[in-house]
Amino acid sequence: MAKVSVVIPVYNGAATISRALESVFAQSYSDSEVVVLDDGSTDDTASVLAGYGDRIRAVSQPNRGLAGARNAGARASGGEYVAFLDADDEWMPEKLARSAAVLDQDPNCVLVYTGALRVDQNGRPMPNQDSQTQGVDSPTLAQMLERPWNVVPSQFMVRREVFARCGGFDERFVTSCEDLYFLLNAREHGHFRSVPELLVRKSTRPLYPKALEREQECELFVRLVRSRYGASAAGLIREFRRMRVKVMRHMARTLMEEGRPKDARRCLARVIHYQPASPKAYRRYLKTFLPARSPLAASRTGDGEA
Incomplete structure (x- = not known):
């Protein structure tokens, strides 16, 4: 053996x-x-x-x-x-x-x-x-x-x-x-x-759409960890959600650069889920409904993020 x-x-x-x-x-x-x-x-x-x-x-x-x-x-x-x-x-x-x-x-x-x-x-x-x-x-x-x-x-x-x-x-x-x-x-x-x-x-593989499709299992992870470890897992849950926000923002930014605002919107909706009190999260989401601007125009206004 x-x-x-x-x-x-x-x-x-x-x-x-x-x-x-x-x-x-x-x-x-x-x-x-x-x-x-x-x-x-x-x-x-x-x-x-x-x-x-x-x-x-x-x-x-x-x-x-x-x-x-x-x-x-x-x-x-x-x-x-x-x-x-x-x-x-x-x-x-x-x-x-x-x-x-x-x-x-x-x-x-x-x-x-x-x-x-x-x-x-x-x-x-x-x-x-x-x-x-x-x-x-x-x-x-x-x-x-x-x-x-x-x-x-x-x-x-x-x-x-x-x-x-x-x-x-x-x-x-x-x-x-x-x-x-x-x-x-x-x-x-x-x-x-x-x-x-x-x-x-x-x-490593392209993040979209797999990372978005995994959100349900991410929620399951949080529930199981909270049930098993209680308050002692507060830091893990907080940092795990922060990591998910970072992933969703990155995907949204990439998708906007590719001219795919509808897909970016799906990612930014998840950011709002994690940060419902963040005005910036809502602004990013609403920008996906605006006509696309050239990178030069965005740089002149200092606003190039999704």
Whole structure:
């Protein structure tokens, strides 16, 4: 039995899954198995996976979303540690070795995560690679309840027994927030450790419309966190909502620059939802009904934001 189970959920990922798998096969760590969970793909994903033969264990199921796919993949695996990789991400060759070593050496550590380099769809590093964890290597639960802990599944490895005690990822989440909620749950069972090197290439996708479509699950995240942690999660909820406002404003600004005021209006309506007492939020929203102005005209008035 392999010590580490690599679980890769994929949905219509025929264009990227090979790149993800090759990064797994290139690992310096060899005591691992690879389980790929095809979550109801309708493209050529199944054919691509078939080409790998017995190098992987391919499992398929009707579409259930990311949480359900990761959970099913974990159930189909048997390693002591479970490492997740999204089908459009890649690992550096030392990812598994560096992560497994931490869990081997520290039996009280339940989860280890590495750094990640965000790249665009062409594989180029994104600007403004802000620190995801603000220099805190082993957060307390109290610290994680102060703000969103933006460590994605491709970055972490977790002990199987802890994953099972958490009940895996909460399948009420289909496309978003399942990782944030899982990390809070896992932290209740023991401490985390960090490997500071950038050992994941995390792909970024266009925000619109997916970020807007995820708003319902963001609201679910807030409700579950408030129910589970009460007043101690006030900081996390506040910062999570602030983060959502930032995303919605950014999308609206981009959409206005693209001449898509109706789409921008949808995003700004969500800003108003989060900030109902903000006059600026209403002004931005109303501007989407005005005739488009040239960038030069906007710069002359000093008013170029959506």
